[in-house]
Amino acid sequence: MPRQVDYEDRRRRIAEAVCTLIARSGMEAVSLRDVAAQAGVSMGAVQRCFRTKQDMLLFALEHISQHVSERAEQRIAATSTPQAASTLLSHTLAELALLDEESKTQAQVWLAFVTHAPASEKLAAVLRDTYAKLHGLIAWLIRYGQDTREVPQHLDPDREAHTLLALADGLTAHVLAGHHAPATALAILQRHIDHLLEEASDRD
């Protein structure tokens, strides 16, 4: 048997290099040579890991999709001290909005892929799956909040989840565009959630 290489690990390394470069100068501007240099491997190694550039980009998208989903899921699952459903909702959405400075790269990459989705069905498929998963997550949180009586019963969890998700993504874009500071975006998001919670105690 030949020399052993942890391919999964290398693929992940390369994927992160790809993300770094995408954030720096756009999705089509990443070249195999630059990726190799950024990842600290040779060009040949990159070509061995991914048969084509498209494959590489697709893997990078799946990589960060998984990353984002996992962060949100862990935020929910690993909550040792049981939190109020409402704060859980706030924190999860804040995380999904990728507002903190460290997530900026991920936000840029995510948006780059969304932009190219209409031009590539494979990209679009990954994005649809991820969005569906995230929507399910948020809707579940809302239902949980309704169980604990923190969220008004008359709200439709699915509809509200759609609104929340779109709002979060829109704020992400606005922060990238420089229209909002991250803190401002967070405040807007929080205000909308507060609105949902306190609203219509008269109808309940």
Added chain:
Amino acid sequence: MPRQVDYEDRRRRIAEAVCTLIARSGMEAVSLRDVAAQAGVSMGAVQRCFRTKQDMLLFALEHISQHVSERAEQRIAATSTPQAASTLLSHTLAELALLDEESKTQAQVWLAFVTHAPASEKLAAVLRDTYAKLHGLIAWLIRYGQDTREVPQHLDPDREAHTLLALADGLTAHVLAGHHAPATALAILQRHIDHLLEEASDRD
């Protein structure tokens, strides 16, 4: 004097060619040759109009920014039969969300520029200006609605405008990503607006 050429018109033609190509395959993937072919002029003509590729892209962004802003403003100004403030608000936002099929290209281009804004201060500046203008427009509409008593007085127009704008942009992204059909996105947007309007008649 030499042969007369309408440069403004040509620049606009080229800008639209650029947008078409950006929508087709991304922002860095547009080449001067392709732009020239798409616009039906020679490469030399393109180079005479724009000193550099960056200039060309920047002009294209300004072009569609103006296009989007103008559409929204006209929707408001040219309303011959005075409409209810609420429907005006709905229609304007629906237009800003670029949801109809013909606006898909513009949505893609817009998102492409947002994605690259962090990498180019000049792009970011144009985006900031446009967003500021749109925000002002929406806030104005809300205040107008408050004057006509259609919109609850206790709402902060600026805050609600921020939320609405972010929601619209988020829905645009979701449609591009294939997560929503345009009609669905429109419904979500409309529902949020309805919510704003009917809400809290008890507090007024």
Added chain:
DNA sequence: CACGTTCTGATGCACTTGCATCGTATCCGG
């Protein structure tokens, strides 16, 4: 009608791109 100015589009050029190739270094089972 010719002049001179402006504009044009083809071509050149240096460079980068994605991908294929290939000799060599690296490892493991025997």
Added chain:
DNA sequence: CCGGATACGATGCAAGTGCATCAGAACGTG
């Protein structure tokens, strides 16, 4: 300790890139 399978990285290659250049066409003016 060695045979052979495997991964490596350098190099090659055709295609495409942005931009510069330039001979000539196209025009308004004298």
